[in-house]
Structures are given as C-alpha cells and as structure tokens.
Amino acid sequence: MSFPWANEYKPSHPLMKWVDEKLPLPRFVYNAVGAGYPVPRNLNYFWNFGVLAGFCLVLQIVTGVILAMHYAPNALVAFDSTEHIMRDVNWGWMLRYAHANGASAFFVVVYLHIFRGFFFGSYKAPREMIWLLGVVIFLLMMATAFMGYVLPWGQMSFWGAKVITGLFGAIPVVGEPLQIWLLGGYAPDNASLNRFFSLHFLLPFVIAAVVILHIWALHIPGSSNPTGVEVKSESDTVPFHPYYTAKDGFGLGVFLILYCAMLFFLPNALGHPDNYIPANPMSTPAHIVPEWYFWPFYAILRAFTADFLFFPAKLMGVLAMFSAILVWFFLPWLDNSPVRSGHFRPLFRKFFYVLMVDVLVLGYCGGAPAAEPYVMISQIATAYYFLHFLVILPIVSSIEKPEPLPYSITEAVLGSDDKAALAPAS
Amino acid sequence: MTRLIGILVGLFFTVAVLWAFATGAANYIAEPPAATAESVYHRHPKELHLQSDGPFGTFDKQQLQRGFQVYKEVCSACHSLSHVAFRDLAALGYNEAEVKAIAAGFQVPGIDPNTGETTTRAGMPTDYFPKPYPNDIAARAANNNAVPPDLSLMTKARHEGPAYVYSLLTGFQAQPAALVKQFPEAKTPAGLHYNPYFANLNLAMAPPLTSTDQVSYGDGTKATVDQMAQDVAAFLVWTAEPKLEKRRQTGWPVLGFLLFATVLAYLAKQQVWAGKKDKKKA
Secondary structure, three states: OOOOOOOOOOOOOHHHHHHHHHOOHHHHHHHHHOOOOEEEOOOOHHHHHHHHHHHHHHHHHHHHHHHHOOOOOOOOOHHHHHHHHHHOOOOHHHHHHHHHHHHHHHHHHHHHHHHHHHHHOOOOOOOHHHHHHHHHHHHHHHHHHHHHHHOOOEHHHHHHHHHHHHHHOOOOOOHHHHHHHHHOOOOOOHHHHHHHHHHHHHHHHHHHHHHHHHHHHHHOOOOOOOOOOOOOOHHHEEEHHHHHHHHHHHHHHHHHHHHHHHHHHOOOOOOOHHHHOEOOOOOOOOOOOOOHHHHHHHHHHHHOOOOEOOEOHHHHHHHHHHHHHHHHHHHHHHOOOOOOOHHHOHHHHHHHHHHHHHHHHHHHHHHOOOOOOHHHHHHHHHHHHHHHHHHHHHHHHHHOOOOOOOOOHHHHHHOOOHHHHHOOOO | OHHHHHHHHHHHHHHHHHHHHHHHHHHHHHOOOOOOHHHHHOOOOOOOOOOOOOOOOOOOHHHHHHHHHHHHHOHHHOOOOOOOEHHHHHHHOOOHHHHHHHHHOOEEEEEOOOOOOEEEEEOOOOOEOOOOOOOHHHHHHHOOOOOOOOOOOOOOOOOOHHHHHHHHHHOOOOOOHHHHHHOHHHOOOOOOEEOOOOOOOEEOOOOOOOOOOOOOOOOOOOOOHHHHHHHHHHHHHHHHOOOHHHHHHHHHHHHHHHHHHHHHHHHHHHHHHHHHOOOOOO
C-alpha cells in the first residue's frame, strides 16, 4: 500500500505501545497524514486544496451543528429563527456568516482541486477510483448546498427549491409524481423544508465517509505530482509530515485570511438580496438564480431553449445539466493519453485553457438574467463544454505528440538523478 | 468503444444546443426584443454615503436617532419593523429610561389578565415593534391592494439597499411625457405613483416625505426631505444588521492574528524545506 522506504511508526512511550497493540489508531494516522506517508517532493501549491477542502468540511459541520441548535425547520418560523440567530444568539451572526461563506469557500477550493485534476491528469490510471469518489463527493456537496440554501426560507430559497425540484418534472411519465414525492406536496412547503433540513444534516456525514474512501484510495498508488511521472525511488519523495504539514499550514493561513476577509467585511457579497425577503409563494422574483457555484450548470440547463428531435427543450436542458457532471465519471477512459501532466501535453494544454475560460463564461451567463445576449453566449459555451470532454479530449489524446518527460521526479527537481545513468534508455 | 460512444453523445448535445442557438438567433433577427418602459426609464440608485460604509465604518448614533424618529413618525403608519425590539434601541444611544418611554409610547397586542380577552397595552422594552395592520388583507385594503413590506431587513433585501431606500424616498416625480408618448400602455395607473427607482416604475406608496420640517429633529438638524431620507436609510442599515459594528471590530483583530500566524507558518515551511531546495533555480 505504501512505498517500501516509508517511515515506520515506532511508539516509544509505554502507553502508546499499549494503545498500538490494542487499537493502532495512532499508527493509522501516522501512515495516513504523518511521517509514514511518502509524498512526491515536487508538489506545487495546487496540491494544497485537498487539505483545504477537508478543512472546509469540518468547518461546515462544526458551524452547522451549532446553527441547528438555534434554527427551527418549520415554514412558519424558519425565516424568523434565522434572524433570531443573527440578532439574539451570542455570536450567532458570526456562525451563520461563517457557514454561508464557508459553503462558498468549500466550492472555491473544490473547484480548484478539480481543475488541478483536469490539468495534471490526476484521474488517470492508477488513480481512477480516487477520481470517481471525488465526483461522488462533488455531487453530494451540490445536493447538500442546494438544500442548505433552502433552509432560511427566503424568496430565493423557496423559488430555487421550486425550480430545481421542477427539473425532475421534466422526466417523461414519472416526472410529475416524482416531483410531488420529492417535495411532499405540489409546491415547496413545510414537508419539503423538514426533509431538506433532515438531509442537509445527514449528507455532510455521508460526505465525510466518502472522503475517507477518497483518501484511502489515494494511499494505494500515492499522490500524483506536477510532472505526472510516477515515484521511482526514495529520493523522489519526502514524508508528509513535516514537509507537507508545514506547506499546508501556510496554505491554510492564506486561505483563512481570504475567507475571514469575506466573512467579516463582505458577508453578503455572494448572496442574493432576495433571500432577505421571506418566502412568498404568491410573488415570483424577477430573476431566479441559484448560488454562484451552480451558475455554470444553470447556464447549461437554460441553454436548451428549443425542442430537438423528439426531446422537449426542458428535458434536454435537464439531461445536459446532469450529463455535464456525469461526464466527469468517464474522464479516465475518454482521455487515454499515457502522459498525465498538462505540462508535457502542448495540444491538450491549449484546450484546457479554453475549457477554463469556457466554464467562467458559463458561470457568468448562469448568473445573468435569462435574456439575450447571455442565452446565445451560453449556448456556444455549452456546445464547447460537451465538445471538449466528449470529442476533443479523446481525439487529442490519440493524435497529440507529448513532449519528453523527465526520467524521475528527482531529475525534474534537481536537474539530475544519479539513477538515470544506470537505467536503460527509454 | 467508450470513446466512440462518448463522441456520439458529445455530438448529440452539441448539435441540440447549436440547434437551440440557431432557432434563438433566427427569432432574435426576426423579432428583436422591443424596449420596455422599465428598460428605458428604470434608474440605478443615486449615490449615498453613510458613516457606516466601508470596512472601518461605524454608526452615527445621532443620525440613527433621527432616522428612528422619521420611522416612528412617518413610516410606522404603514410599515412594520418586526425583527426589532424596543430594547435594541439602546444601541442608538438611548438610556434605559428613554427606551422604556419609547416602548410605552407604542400600543402592543396583549391579553387582559382578568378576562383573557385580547386587548392592547403599553409596550415594554422586551416587546417588538407592533405591526400597523392586523393582517395582510387589512394592509392591502388600506394601501391600494399592496402590502407595505416589513422594513427590518430592507437595506439587505435590495441591491445597494441604503442607496435604494434613499433614492426611492427622494425619487417621486411626475411621469415624463416622453415615456407616455413612447409607451402609452405604461401610463401610471390611477392610485399609483411614478418613481424611476422602483423596479416597475409605479408603486402604491404615495410620497411619504413631502415637506421640510415634516418631523422636528431635536438635535437642530434641518429636516429637509433629502436629510430625512438619508437618516431613515441609515436607520434601516442598523435595523438590517445591528451587529455590523461588532462584526468589523471583530474582523480586524482576526485578520491581524491570521496575518501574523501565516507569516510564522511561512517561515516554518521555509525552514522545514531548507534542505530540499530546488537546485535548478539556485
């Protein structure tokens, strides 16, 4: 499971020896995120975001559990109880802003983590399972975040819930009964709010469980690295602790500065003003928009404005929106270039940057009103999105001539590797 | 095989969305979206500067007291302030006796201790501001079929909230003749009032602040319409977020600490990695 040169856990204190015999939990931690886990020595700062995502999950669970002690999941009082937290609960305003902005921070670091994976080919063999579990985590995060946004029971909560559950209504035959079953009624109401609260409390713990699987799967091949060249010898690695605990500590500091600047000085910048209006089923907001982290997918949903063959426009939009994420599951098999890192893939690299811009454009259009020119721009961007993953990547990976790779990580870092001279030329 | 199916699925979505694009573009050329009265005449809020703006902003308690006075004497006739309790007014600089006196000036719903019948009684500091109407139907009946919204969160519930409140209160005017000429169907209906800062240009609220010295300020400030509008906007910033000052006062030491801790973390990282320096760059 690990490299043969990994440090071994050797408890010296009698108590720790005793614990190690009965339940080797300290040994487990030592091997997982301690000195017993050898990690490539050349990781750049893009490798900080996994740890930061883990931090965000813990932050959300801690603030969320405390908020749940003061929040009342009932359609009659949910909005007022949220304001009660803001005004009368000691430090309640800080907890709520920490939780709301924590969700945004979580998505920022996870999006960077995912794009790190796109660029450096982290999804490729032997790391497919890590990637698949990562996509599962992302889907769970989206469900959790969506249901969390419903809880304050403001206008955007209500209408967002109505639009998103309405998507299931587009499914042929079973759509309408399914939608009613999901909501527990014909429109979002107390039954919906209660189940959303229940699931919003449950899912983070499911996420935590899948995160454990994600890290377990990571420890079998070990971490990837910016060259994409696999670890060959001990000189390619350093122990996770203290090298990467120190580096992640610095990364966490930078993250916390940005996060706290938002929390204390711009806490509502990423929210929508309409959610400070209590939910009103009789009054539809002028523009219903989800939170920013859903904008790219919302743009894809709205891009399908015309019926196609025998697919109604709404169904096409729903299929496309879900496919836009599900396509990530197939990434390890769509891109079969033997080279992992974008640093050595000149053609892939160009398309990667186009994809990055494309997703930002989709995000901008998703947050804009459903009017021209945004709809037309999002249609072009949506076309590129699907072309990129499903057509361009498979073709590029077949026709591209990658640049020469370094012999080893050590050579990439130090400029030479003594063992390279002994190895047969490749 | 995976890639072949992938390419087919990818082309399916691409063709479908490009078909939607072509249809949309054809419609757009055939029938370009027409201008509406709102798209031409709706205006962005005016500039408003308050002492509570910016990362160092604090509340101007004198101004909040004046704004409260405007709310009490003008707005409260129709608008509730349901998230604010009288006890909260201590934050505006009123002492305990003053808060008690203000609360006692309001009649709040109560229960007769002898009969159990609902009644009203003088407010106490623990009470919340009473609602002006018993329910939405009564509110609609009295206001041209519109419910006056609660004001507690108003400055957070609109884009550029404080400037919006200020602009709306000072933005009432006669409907421009050019507007009616261009969009005859957009003529302000009877009973509504034209205001370019309101999303659909016509609102049920009559201009509430109409003349100088409509309220008489105790601190000698001249109560012009503009001044009263600014003061009530400032007051509503406070009602929407009474913890605003505390939030910023907490934020600065937190950022200071984090900056210090991050510098230490950086130095620790440099020291740990000293032996593993990238020799190519050295």
